[in-house]
Amino acid sequence: KQEVTQIPAALSVPEGENLVLNCSFTDSAIYNLQWFRQDPGKGLTSLLLIQSSQREQTSGRLNASLDKSSGRSTLYIAASQPGDSATYLCAGSNTGGFKTIFGAGTRLFVKA
C-alpha cells in the first residue's frame, strides 16, 4: 500500500531564497510522481510530472527529482517569490496512473 510523506509540514523563508521540499513514498513500483500547488480555497494545479523512467523534470524556477530506489522526490524552488506562497503536494500514482496517493503537503510562506 502506497504511503506518501512530506517534510517539512510548513516552511517560512525570505524572498529570494532557494528552497527544497521533500517527499518520500513507500512503494517503489511507482508509475509517476506529480507535484501540485494548492492555493487556499482552490483546486490543485499540476506543476511537474516525473515518469518512473525519468530522474527529473524542470519548469522555469522549479526542478523536481525522483529517486525510486530510495523512495524520494524533491521539489527545488529557485529564487522564491511571495507569489510562491501556497501548499505544495506530492502525489504518487500506481501502474496505469489509475490511483494517486497524496502526501499531506508542505505549506510554504515566502516573506517579502
Added chain:
Amino acid sequence: EPEVTQTPSHQVTQMGQEVILRCVPISNHLYFYWYRQILGQKVEFLVSFYNNEISEKSEIFDDQFSVERPDGSNFTLKIRSTKLEDSAMYFCASSPDSLSNQPQHFGDGTRLSIL
C-alpha cells in the same frame, strides 16, 4: 485554456439525504477521477473512471458512493444517505490519457457540508 468545472461550489445537505456532485471534465480527456479533502487533512483518492466503468476505487468508495457519466460531458458523484463525516471538499479531475503519463487537471472543488 480549457478547465475542469464543478458545480455547485458549495452544497449544504441534511444528514441522510442524497447528494449529487457534478463535474464537466476537459472535453478531449478520457480519464476521470474524484478525490475528497476533509478540512485540514490529505487529499484522498476515491475513484477513477475510464471507458464508462470504474478503473480503480479506494476503500473509502463503498456502496454509499457511485459515479456516472450520464452524457458526453458530465461526470457525477452520488453520495447516498449522507453522514456528518462526509463533509469535505470534493475534487474532480481529468486527464487526456493515463497511460501516456499526462498530468491530471483539477476543478476548484465542491464544498459539501452535512448538517
